[in-house]
Amino acid sequence: MTKRVYNLNPGPAVLPEPVLEEMKENLISFPGVGMSILEMSHRSSAFENILNGAIEDMRKLANIPNDYHILFVGGGASLQFSMVPMNFMPPANKADYIVTGAWSKKAVKEAKRVGKVNIAASSESENFKRIPKQDELKLDPEASYVHFTSNNTIFGTQFSTEPIVGNVPLICDASSDIFSKAIDVSKYAVIYAGAQKNLGPAGVTIVFVRDDMLSRCQDSLHTMLNYKTHTENNSLYNTPPVFAIYTVGLVLKWLLKNDGLDAMAKLNDEKAKLLYDCIDNSDGYYRGHAEKESRSKMNIPFRLPSEELEKKFVKESAEAGFAGLKGHRSVGGLRASIYNAFPLQGVKDLVEFMKEFQKKNS
Ligand SMILES: *Cc1c(COP(=O)(O)O)cnc(C)c1O
Numbered sequence: 001m002t003k004r005v006y007n008l009n010p011g012p013a014v015l016p017e018p019v020l021e022e023m024k025e026n027l028i029s030f031p032g033v034g035m036s037i038l039e040m041s042h043r044s045s046a047f048e049n050i051l052n053g054a055i056e057d058m059r060k061l062a063n064i065p066n067d068y069h070i071l072f073v074g075g076g077a078s079l080q081f082s083m084v085p086m087n088f089m090p091p092a093n094k095a096d097y098i099v100t101g102a103w104s105k106k107a108v109k110e111a112k113r114v115g116k117v118n119i120a121a122s123s124e125s126e127n128f129k130r131i132p133k134q135d136e137l138k139l140d141p142e143a144s145y146v147h148f149t150s151n152n153t154i155f156g157t158q159f160s161t162e163p164i165v166g167n168v169p170l171i172c173d174a175s176s177d178i179f180s181k182a183i184d185v186s187k188y189a190v191i192y193a194g195a196q197k198n199l200g201p202a203g204v205t206i207v208f209v210r211d212d213m214l215s216r217c218q219d220s221l222h223t224m225l226n227y228k229t230h231t232e233n234n235s236l237y238n239t240p241p242v243f244a245i246y247t248v249g250l251v252l253k254w255l256l257k258n259d260g261l262d263a264m265a266k267l268n269d270e271k272a273k274l275l276y277d278c279i280d281n282s283d284g285y286y287r288g289h290a291e292k293e294s295r296s297k298m299n300i301p302f303r304l305p306s307e308e309l310e311k312k313f314v315k316e317s318a319e320a321g322f323a324g325l326k327g328h329r330s331v332g333g334l335r336a337s338i339y340n341a342f343p344l345q346g347v348k349d350l351v352e353f354m355k356e357f358q359k360k361n362s
Pocket residue numbers: 011075076077078079103149151152153173174175176194195197
């Protein structure tokens with residue numbers, strides 16, 4: 001087998017190795033069933049156990065109150081950009097959006113098709129290098145909801161705590177930092193996250209919906225685009241992404257086995273600190289994109305003194321076994337995505353590589 005590299009891709013991203021091992025172990029013949037999970041009916045009791053086990057584990061892991069539905073939906077986080085306003089913008093038909101990056105902008109684009117969007121704050125004029133402060137938010141107390149992106153995968157910024165929005169329902173795209181730390185789910189009306197960053201493979205999106213929000217979903221909506229369809233059928237109205245849900249279930253078990261979200265947060269803090277310390281102690285050789293108070297613990301974009309050196313860094317880091325470091329074109333340079341499953345040792349080795357590279361190339 002080809003040796004595994006350190007995978008720093010922004011998404012799809014690194015999965016825990018024990019999860020991959022277990023998948024491999026059970027791929028041909030699932031224990032007690034005798035066929036692959038890839039061949040199994042989504043109506044089988046074996047799959048229903050997997051689905052319900054994943055829901056139970058998620059509730060336990062993230063302390064999700066009982067009045068929240070936990071859904072598995074196809075279509076990526078991008079479909080949620082449409083489903084959220086279609087279901088929750090009526091009857092007022094206006095919503096607040098905090099715009100902190102490319103994904104927030106895409107959410108706004110879809111919401112505008114449904115009703116009036118108030119941009120409560122935007123850091124676009126500063127190329128999204130920071131998270132707007134609470135006192136900058138121009139919130140409408142009559143908005144149907146406030147939407148924000150908790151971690152900005154491309155620009156490497158992250159809300160350290162959720163915006164305070166009074167009685168207006170708070171809706172969050174948590175695709176790139178879901179389960180990287182404990183959050184108080186009861187502060188949110190809806191949370192959604194594509195699985196492929198921090199939670200599993202591509203193909204499934206998890207959605208938590210507080211029960212009272214469902215009274216807004218109109219029967220005139222297309223069946224598959226109505227959250228009520230998914231809550232009333234336990235995410236089994238149509239064939240769900242069976243294999244992706246199975247893998248998410250294994251990742252949840254891995255998180256529980258490794259002492260849950262507080263332990264994961266501690267490890268993520270340690271990993272991010274190593275990398276940011278390396279950047280901050282490089283005498284300006286490495287420059288982070290995000291302002292210090294807004295820094296993400298998941299995605300760390302940084303620049304080098306010249307584009308030529310950046311190209312060299314991408315090439316040589318890949319040769320040294322670090323994959324996926326090339327930055328997004330809207331920021332340039334490099335980006336290290338160090339999600340839950342990225343090992344501490346990998347960050348230590350990357351920091352060593354960065355120090356060596358600087359020594360040889362300054
Ligand atoms: C990756 C990402 C998305 C898009 O997810 P898809 O599953 O590709 O639709 C949306 N929001 C954030 C914050 C992301 O990181």
